[in-house]
Amino acid sequence: MKPFTVLVVALAVCSLVAAKETAAKEEAVKVEEGSSRQGRLFFLTKLLAGPAALECVATKVGYRCHFKSKEDLCPMLLEQMGCPENQYCGSGPDGNICKPKLQVGDTCTVKTQCLSDTCRNRKCKADACPAVDMSIDCMPTQYCSPGEDGNMCVAKKEKGAHCSSRLQCKSNVCDDRGVCIEDKCPHPYMEERCLPNQFCSPAPYGNVCVDKRNNNDQCHQNAECKSGLCRNGVCKANECPTPFSSEGCNQLTQICMITTNGKECLTKLPNQQPCLLSAQCLSGNCVRGTCTDGDGTEMPNGASCSMPTECASGNCVLQRCAATRNGISGVCMDNDDCQSNNCVLNVCAVPAVATTTDATTMTTTTASAAASLLDIGVACMDSADCASNNCVLEVCALALAAFDRGATYSDMSLCAKAARLDGQSSEPV
Template structure:
């Protein structure tokens, strides 16, 4: 046999091995190794297909690898080979049991492992092709970072501007003091920005800004008149929320003159009593 014949025989042997066809000594490919060919080591028998091997006892004999032996499959979803297991009959398949698949995935009919793009709710998925070991399902989360512009609460994304009551909200897009969203109504606030309404009145979130001589009524957040005699313009620590000068709140929501101040009519006085030009 000349060199050309040797090269052709070896090439044919490798091709047949790749196709899963084991050559034998009855064919011209015996020089490349194969079933029944003479050998001194298994290497001389050639490269076996997946899930088969060679025994050399002077002659090449093929055998099937044991069930569950790890192999590499050619028929994969992507362009590359992927892991599989031997079925004991000389074929490399995707799986025989769930343990043959990646964590969170299961062995499905047809001996294939579940995937995150197979269009079926399987494995540990919480919906079709999402959740569990697969990417998060829309609107679900594990941490705040999973929720753009919002926060994670009991596995679901919530926002303080989505127009619905969710997350730790006690009203639509607002929470109690210490919650994740602006305060609905009630204590304790320091700035308007802390309140859903944008109105922090004397440390209480109110439904709207309250005028002079009104306070925010807890817990409903409505503006109610301040008590008679409060809002003294001279003695109050913060003159921006009380009456000016010699005025005080009259208990009905307006600033009026204090006791012993000059007046012209009853309505001028917080007491609603103007006698001889003096509030009494």
């Protein structure tokens, strides 16, 4: 053939091949577009079927919505339901399937996946005890400690070991430095496990037994002091052992009382002093809060008294129970000693109470008459001039009844007034 003819044939063949390739590509594009449209249509159909057609499934990239498979062997992912005891429900290529549970150390999402039933920090763990730094499920000499494969019981630490909790230490004490320390005695300010002359003192690195403190040393509790008494932060001496008793004191005149200086022997109280107990009184009787010679019962005439209510007669005259009170000019110490209820300069005077003679007339009082009588020590001419009804050497003196009864007085100035012989003065001395 001629060269020109060969060239024409070759060009025709190339054009035919190119046309076939172009037709094949166009056909492939049509098929792909049709497949994509069918896929989108299928997915849209499933969505229109509602949420019941979808389920949430755990995948390597998180939870995703997948269409439910008709071949699910268990109903709920990551649950035990529908699977044997040593399996859990996981996802498979054709639906949910039961998978073997994971071993200790395997990666997990929930505890149901683990044979140990514990998933912590996304790892299956085998816990021998439930709570760290506690002794639950451990021996008394152990505590619960976290480990690579789970919590485990380990031996408590010796003195000097580092700690983060007292339960980690054998001594049950972890100080503020984070070190196990040992208490020589269990309870501060007590004597337990210490010598008789010692007490348990708190210290920075454990309680220790120290010697009790002397008198006047600083203290916080009674147990710190040799005397057994800490008052106002200072150890005080005890002169006697038992308050409100005479033990260690003079049995007749003293009683043990608590003071700011400790337990001291104090003198018992005389009559008429306030008291709490009869042991405080020299008389041995504390009646209605007052030391007295009586025993709290009504006393007969002649018995010592301090108030009328103590006497059976209802009359306490000159500190003695009497049948009646003194009359006018009788010796008295207060108004209760007098029938007139008016004691003037230790002498019973006429009543000072006003008496009405007539409802329509002016009120007169016998007090005005008494007021005109002269007091003891004032110059007089006759006994009738004196309130005591006794004028001696022209001076009002004590009533004769007082001297007849042998009365004595603590106020010596009255005696001095009665002894004066100054008849020239008309004013009280």
